[in-house]
Amino acid sequence: MLKRGEEMQRDLWTSLLLVWITCVPYSSMAPLNNQSQSLQMASAMIPRNRPSEGQRILSRAKRGWVWNQMFVLEEFSGPDPILVGRLHTDLDVGTKNIKYVLAGEGAGTIFAISERTGDIHAMKRLDREEKAEYTLTAQVIDRDTNQPLEPPSEFIIKVQDINDNPPQFIEGPYKGSVPEMSQVGTSVTRVTATDADDPVYGNSARLVYSILEGQPYFSIDQTTAIIRVALAGMDREMREEYLVVIQAKDMGGHMGGLSGTTTVTVTLTDINDNPPKFSKGSYEFTIAEDLGIGKPGGRVKANDRDIGENAKSTYSIIGGDERDVFEIVTDAQTQEGILRLKKPLDFESKKSYNLTVVATNIRADSITGGPYMDQATVKIIVEDADEPPVFTKFTYLFDVHENAATNTVIGAVAARDQDAPHSQVRYFIDRHTDLERQFNINVDDGKITLAKPLDRETDMWHNITVTAAEVRNHSQISRAIVAIKVLDINDNAPEFATEYEAFLCENGKPGQVIQTISAVDKDNPSQGHTFHYRLEMLNNPNFTIKNNLDNSISVLAKHDSFRRQKQETYLLPIVVTDNGEPPMSSTNTLTIRVCGCSRDGFVQSCNVEAFVLPIGLSMGALIAILACVILLLGRSFQHLGKRMKNQTFELRHKNEENIIRYDDEGGGEEDTEAFDIATLQNPDGINGYLPRKDIKPDLQFMPRQGQHCCLKGGGGAFFNLLRET
Known part of the structure; x- marks a missing residue:
C-alpha cells in the first residue's frame, strides 16, 4: 500500500508538471545535481504546429528541467510529430559544434531527436495499453570528431493514459x-x-x-x-x-x-411450500376376489406443484382396513399410490371396504415448516369369482398296517366349493405320485382305499397328491398332499447281523469265548427288539452259549481236546427268536475252524500238517538244517551233471543217431509245499508246523524232544533223525 501511495503521489506531481509545462513558457535551469556539465531535459506535450494566419503568435520562453522522465499522451496525433521534450547540456552555449544522439527503445522509429536542438518528437501514435513506457539513452558528441562530450544519460518516456477502453465482462453472461x-x-x-x-x-x-x-x-x-x-x-x-x-x-x-x-x-x-393434493376426494375400485397377493388393485394420485424431492409423497392407509388386507406403495416413476393385496379377498365373507388414504410429503422444508399432507376416501368393491374347491386341510396324514387287506379304507379327504352355487366336487389321485397304483379313491366321497398289499420294509411312507375338481367347471381344481404311513407287523424273522466265521485254537482252554453273535430284524416293534438264542442241538458236546444281556451271545468251547487232524471244521446251528406277535425265528449256522495258535493264543495256521518239527527248535538250528539240505542237493546235482556229460560224450562218438532223453521233472507245487517255510518263521509254536495242502496224512507225527540235526553230524545226522522218527 505504501508503494502504491508513492506511485500515485509521483503521478500526481507529474500531472502538475505537465500542466505547468503546457501553460508556462520554457526556461533553462541549472542542474539539480550541481554538476557543471550535465544533460538537462525539458518535457512538453504540445504539438509543434505552425500558426495559421490571423492567429496571435505567442512567444514562450524555454525553460529546462532536470528530470529523468518525459511524458506523452496516448492516442494523441496531429499533422506534425508530437514534441515530447527537449534535451540540453551546459556545454551547449551556442558556440560549440555539438550533436545530440538518442538510443534505446523506439529510438529512430517511434522517437526522433533533433541533433542540434535536442528536441524529442513522437513519430507515431502511442497506445498505453500496448506499451506503457520506453527506456532511452541520450548522449552529446562532438560533431567534428564524433567523440562523446559527456557520459550517456538514461531516461524514461512514459505514455500517459486516457480513457479509451470501455469496461468488459469477460466471464459473462x-x-x-x-x-x-x-x-x-x-x-x-x-x-x-x-x-x-x-x-x-x-x-x-x-x-x-x-x-x-x-x-x-x-x-x-x-x-x-x-x-x-x-x-x-x-x-x-x-x-x-x-x-x-x-x-x-x-x-x-x-x-x-x-x-x-x-x-x-x-x-x-424450489422449496417445499406446496402440499400434495388428490385429484379427487374419493375413488372407487372393483377388485375380483381371486386377485393374487401383491397384485395392484387400483391407483390414486396426489399432485404437488413443487418439483424434485419436494414433490415426492408417500401414501398410507389410516382407516377402514381392520383386517389388514390392503397395502399402498408409491410408484417411484409416476408418484402414484398403488393399492395391493396383503391377504386374499373373500366375497362370501366381506363384499366391500371403505379406506382412508393419506398422501404426505417425504421431506420437510426449513422455511415453510412442512411437510404437508392430504387425504382421500377409497371404496373397494369385491367382485365374486369362480374359485376352485378348498380342501379342509392342506395336508392329510393316514396310517395303515402292512398286512392290511385289499380295499381297506385308509382315510378320506374332503373339499368344498366356496362359491355361491356350491358346485359338486369330484376327487382323483395324481398317478404321477402313485406310479404303482397302490391306492384308489372314491370320486364322490374322497375315501382312499388300498389297491395292493404294502410292505413296510420296502417303503415306510407313501406321499400321493389328491385333486378336487368342480363338476360344473373342470378347470377349477385344487390339490392336497396325502401322506400314508405303513405300520409295522412282525413278519420278518431275525438273523445274524453278519456272516460269522469263528476260529478255535487247539490249545484253547474250556470256557474260552470263541465268537460273539448279534442279530438284526427288519421289523421295527414299538418296544424295541429282544432276541432269544438257543443251540439247535441242546446238549452239544463241544460248544455252549452265554447270554450277554444286550441282545448278543458268546459261543464258548466245552473242552480243550480239539485237533485239526481229527476234525478241521465244526458247523454250529443257532436258533434266533424275536419277541413279536407271533414270534418269528430263524436258524443260522456258525462255522468254527480249528487252528494252530501260538502260546499267546494268536492263530498261526488252520491247515492239517504233514509232519511236525521238534518243539523248542531255535531259528539258528533251523537255518543250519536248511543249509545242510541245500549242500546235499548241490552235491547230488553236481555228480549227476558229470555223469550226464560223460554219457553224452560217449554217445556222440558211438552213434550220433541215438538220442538220449532225460524225462526227469520236478515235483511242481507238491515240491514247494512239501516243506513250509512258515515253520522256520515260527519255531517256538506249540504246533508250529504246516501240512501239505494236497494230501492228508494217515498218521499223526508227534514231535520228539531233544533231537537236532545238522548241528554236529552234518547231513547224515539230519537223515538219521528222519529215519528214527
Whole structure:
C-alpha cells in the first residue's frame, strides 16, 4: 500500500508538471545535481504546429528541467510529430559544434531527436495499453570528431493514459440461483468487469455498477457488484426465471465515461411450500376376489406443484382396513399410490371396504415448516369369482398296517366349493405320485382305499397328491398332499447281523469265548427288539452259549481236546427268536475252524500238517538244517551233471543217431509245499508246523524232544533223525 501511495503521489506531481509545462513558457535551469556539465531535459506535450494566419503568435520562453522522465499522451496525433521534450547540456552555449544522439527503445522509429536542438518528437501514435513506457539513452558528441562530450544519460518516456477502453465482462453472461420466497438482501451472485485503462491514474478504470433491467426484483451493489434479492415473496410456481441486465461504467459513473453490459439469468430454486393434493376426494375400485397377493388393485394420485424431492409423497392407509388386507406403495416413476393385496379377498365373507388414504410429503422444508399432507376416501368393491374347491386341510396324514387287506379304507379327504352355487366336487389321485397304483379313491366321497398289499420294509411312507375338481367347471381344481404311513407287523424273522466265521485254537482252554453273535430284524416293534438264542442241538458236546444281556451271545468251547487232524471244521446251528406277535425265528449256522495258535493264543495256521518239527527248535538250528539240505542237493546235482556229460560224450562218438532223453521233472507245487517255510518263521509254536495242502496224512507225527540235526553230524545226522522218527 505504501508503494502504491508513492506511485500515485509521483503521478500526481507529474500531472502538475505537465500542466505547468503546457501553460508556462520554457526556461533553462541549472542542474539539480550541481554538476557543471550535465544533460538537462525539458518535457512538453504540445504539438509543434505552425500558426495559421490571423492567429496571435505567442512567444514562450524555454525553460529546462532536470528530470529523468518525459511524458506523452496516448492516442494523441496531429499533422506534425508530437514534441515530447527537449534535451540540453551546459556545454551547449551556442558556440560549440555539438550533436545530440538518442538510443534505446523506439529510438529512430517511434522517437526522433533533433541533433542540434535536442528536441524529442513522437513519430507515431502511442497506445498505453500496448506499451506503457520506453527506456532511452541520450548522449552529446562532438560533431567534428564524433567523440562523446559527456557520459550517456538514461531516461524514461512514459505514455500517459486516457480513457479509451470501455469496461468488459469477460466471464459473462452469468447464471445465478436463489431459493424462492427468499428475504430481501439475500445474495444471488456476483459479476466482475475489467477495464484496460490505468487504474492508478485518474478515474479511467474506476467502475460503478448498476441494473438496467431486472428491477424491482433484484439490486446490485455499485462497488462490489453483488446482486441481491430486492423483492420478497417471489414464488417459483408463478415465475421461475428472471433476466437481469448489469452495466459497468468507468470514470466513477460520471458523464463522459465508457460502459459495458452483461446479462445474468437468475433461477428461483424450489422449496417445499406446496402440499400434495388428490385429484379427487374419493375413488372407487372393483377388485375380483381371486386377485393374487401383491397384485395392484387400483391407483390414486396426489399432485404437488413443487418439483424434485419436494414433490415426492408417500401414501398410507389410516382407516377402514381392520383386517389388514390392503397395502399402498408409491410408484417411484409416476408418484402414484398403488393399492395391493396383503391377504386374499373373500366375497362370501366381506363384499366391500371403505379406506382412508393419506398422501404426505417425504421431506420437510426449513422455511415453510412442512411437510404437508392430504387425504382421500377409497371404496373397494369385491367382485365374486369362480374359485376352485378348498380342501379342509392342506395336508392329510393316514396310517395303515402292512398286512392290511385289499380295499381297506385308509382315510378320506374332503373339499368344498366356496362359491355361491356350491358346485359338486369330484376327487382323483395324481398317478404321477402313485406310479404303482397302490391306492384308489372314491370320486364322490374322497375315501382312499388300498389297491395292493404294502410292505413296510420296502417303503415306510407313501406321499400321493389328491385333486378336487368342480363338476360344473373342470378347470377349477385344487390339490392336497396325502401322506400314508405303513405300520409295522412282525413278519420278518431275525438273523445274524453278519456272516460269522469263528476260529478255535487247539490249545484253547474250556470256557474260552470263541465268537460273539448279534442279530438284526427288519421289523421295527414299538418296544424295541429282544432276541432269544438257543443251540439247535441242546446238549452239544463241544460248544455252549452265554447270554450277554444286550441282545448278543458268546459261543464258548466245552473242552480243550480239539485237533485239526481229527476234525478241521465244526458247523454250529443257532436258533434266533424275536419277541413279536407271533414270534418269528430263524436258524443260522456258525462255522468254527480249528487252528494252530501260538502260546499267546494268536492263530498261526488252520491247515492239517504233514509232519511236525521238534518243539523248542531255535531259528539258528533251523537255518543250519536248511543249509545242510541245500549242500546235499548241490552235491547230488553236481555228480549227476558229470555223469550226464560223460554219457553224452560217449554217445556222440558211438552213434550220433541215438538220442538220449532225460524225462526227469520236478515235483511242481507238491515240491514247494512239501516243506513250509512258515515253520522256520515260527519255531517256538506249540504246533508250529504246516501240512501239505494236497494230501492228508494217515498218521499223526508227534514231535520228539531233544533231537537236532545238522548241528554236529552234518547231513547224515539230519537223515538219521528222519529215519528214527
